[in-house]
Amino acid sequence: MRVMLMVLPTRTHVYSMAPVGWALAAAGHEVRFVGQRNPREVAAFAETGLDAMWFGAELDLARHRRLQVDGNTAMQGDFRISESRPECYTDEYVRNVYEHWVDVFRWTTPDSLLDELVLFARHWQPDLVVWDPVVYAAPIVAHALGVPHLRMIDAADQTARLGAQYRDRRASRPENTSPDPFVTWMSAAVGRFGADYDETLRYGVRTIDCHPSYLRYDGVDVDYVPARFVPQDQPMPVPSWMLEQPTRPRVLLALGSSDRPMPGIEEPSVGDLLDGLANLDIELIATLNASQLASVHTIPDNARAIDSAPMNELLATCSAVVHHGDGATISNAVVNGVPQLVIPGTTWGERCSAVAQAKRGNGLLVDPEDVTPSSVRAGVCRLLEEPSFRECALEVRDEMLATPTLDDLVPELERMALCP
Numbered sequence: 001m002r003v004m005l006m007v008l009p010t011r012t013h014v015y016s017m018a019p020v021g022w023a024l025a026a027a028g029h030e031v032r033f034v035g036q037r038n039p040r041e042v043a044a045f046a047e048t049g050l051d052a053m054w055f056g057a058e059l060d061l062a063r064h065r066r067l068q069v070d071g072n073t074a075m076q077g078d079f080r081i082s083e084s085r086p087e088c089y090t091d092e093y094v095r096n097v098y099e100h101w102v103d104v105f106r107w108t109t110p111d112s113l114l115d116e117l118v119l120f121a122r123h124w125q126p127d128l129v130v131w132d133p134v135v136y137a138a139p140i141v142a143h144a145l146g147v148p149h150l151r152m153i154d155a156a157d158q159t160a161r162l163g164a165q166y167r168d169r170r171a172s173r174p175e176n177t178s179p180d181p182f183v184t185w186m187s188a189a190v191g192r193f194g195a196d197y198d199e200t201l202r203y204g205v206r207t208i209d210c211h212p213s214y215l216r217y218d219g220v221d222v223d224y225v226p227a228r229f230v231p232q233d234q235p236m237p238v239p240s241w242m243l244e245q246p247t248r249p250r251v252l253l254a255l256g257s258s259d260r261p262m263p264g265i266e267e268p269s270v271g272d273l274l275d276g277l278a279n280l281d282i283e284l285i286a287t288l289n290a291s292q293l294a295s296v297h298t299i300p301d302n303a304r305a306i307d308s309a310p311m312n313e314l315l316a317t318c319s320a321v322v323h324h325g326d327g328a329t330i331s332n333a334v335v336n337g338v339p340q341l342v343i344p345g346t347t348w349g350e351r352c353s354a355v356a357q358a359k360r361g362n363g364l365l366v367d368p369e370d371v372t373p374s375s376v377r378a379g380v381c382r383l384l385e386e387p388s389f390r391e392c393a394l395e396v397r398d399e400m401l402a403t404p405t406l407d408d409l410v411p412e413l414e415r416m417a418l419c420p
Contacts, residue, residue, distance in 0.1 A: 001127035004126040006135045006141075008135055009044075013154055014033070014045055016154035016328060019210075021048065023406040033048075038059050040061070047235055056110070057112075059108070082345075082349060083097075094162070094165045095169070102181045102185060105136045111192070127147060129141065130151075130152050131150070133203075139200070150206050150207065150208055150413075151207040153210075154328065156327065156353045157220065159202075159203070160202075199221070208224075210226075214360040215356050228404065228405045229335055230405075250285060251318060251322065252286075253285065269371065270292050271297075274300055276373035277302070278302065280381070286299075286304070311329070315336040321338050323341075323342060323343070324344060324345040325342040330353055334400050339390055339393045341363065341379040344365065360392065361389070362389060364379045
């Protein structure tokens with residue numbers, strides 16, 4: 001069968017979806033990435049070894065990361081989808097964030113792009129579409145062709161959480177008869193190609209989820225297909241020192257790679273993080289680039305600063321990790337049984353994931369506004385000294401390793417394609 005993979009063209013998203021493509025290709029199916037070209041991330045697609053085709057205008061996410069709509073921004077505005085405090089989930093919050101993100105999805109799915117994609121898809125005749133939860137061109141194309149489609153999430157399912165909140169708010173106010181802007185937009189989008197709206201356009205027929213189960217939200221209208229996480233990094237040599245048994249607890253400090261070129265993303269002070277860990281009896285590995293180190297006067301004696309590293313191989317030697325809460329780093333740490341200290345970003349669901357993780361017991365949370373050298377030091381000391389964090393991290397690892405692999409799911413995907 002033929003499978004279209006449709007993903008936000010940035011390295012983290014590409015790497016997160018590649019493993020399902022490998023599983024399908026290994027089973028003899030034809031797999032292809034299809035979507036917009038990001039000039040800064042062409043190499044990421046090539047590194048997966050899977051075919052890719054570009055359609056529509058270029059989407060340079062480094063220039064468009066702020067996703068400005070009507071003078072506000074989807075990620076850094078007054079109403080953020082990353083909000084995790086229940087007391088902030090007011091009617092005003094839910095309505096504004098829901099409507100704002102519908103505008104964002106509409107803005108990133110112009111008719112000209114859809115026309116090109118549908119024209120190609122009608123020629124190529126895919127049997128299945130697998131899509132990134134922010135690429136709503138994908139379910140529209142699948143609907144236009146009448147083929148089944150699945151989401152594959154790479155972090156906390158914020159769109160499903162927000163959709164459930166909006167659904168519940170409307171149900172509690174029957175006097176509100178205003179149309180749902182998502183339904184209005186999607187009905188018009190698929191109607192251009194002779195199709196009718198149905199609710200699978202929101203979250204796919206099913207959703208492949210390769211993340212730990214404790215990150216899933218309750219009460220959402222999603223049929224999840226759990227699968228084992230597959231670590232995937234940019235290809236690079238593994239340095240020999242990384243494979244040597246550390247003589248002291250090794251701690252990784254990683255603030256992520258996909259946000260580095262993006263302006264306007266909040267980060268804690270690198271100096272505070274390094275100062276907090278400077279006097280501990282640890283081996284600190286800090287994956288920080290030149291711009292992140294520009295304000296740091298001295299690298300601590302117990303630290304090694306490197307621009308990048310093969311994350312899975314490095315985490316296999318670590319006793320703890322400090323990071324900003326993205327889905328890939330959380331799951332990489334999970335499969336290696338490493339306790340986590342999360343200083344959450346504000347892009348997507350980082351704090352929601354950190355709260356869930358702290359509740360599960362395999363990590364701790366320090367909010368960015370609370371980051372001081374002493375708070376970071378205290379958190380890392382707890383992870384290293386209190387056995388419960390390591391014990392829980394190993395439990396979570398074992399739960400993940402017991403989850404079906406993507407190879408195991410291929411027969412189910414084949415059945416879906418044969419019986420849409």
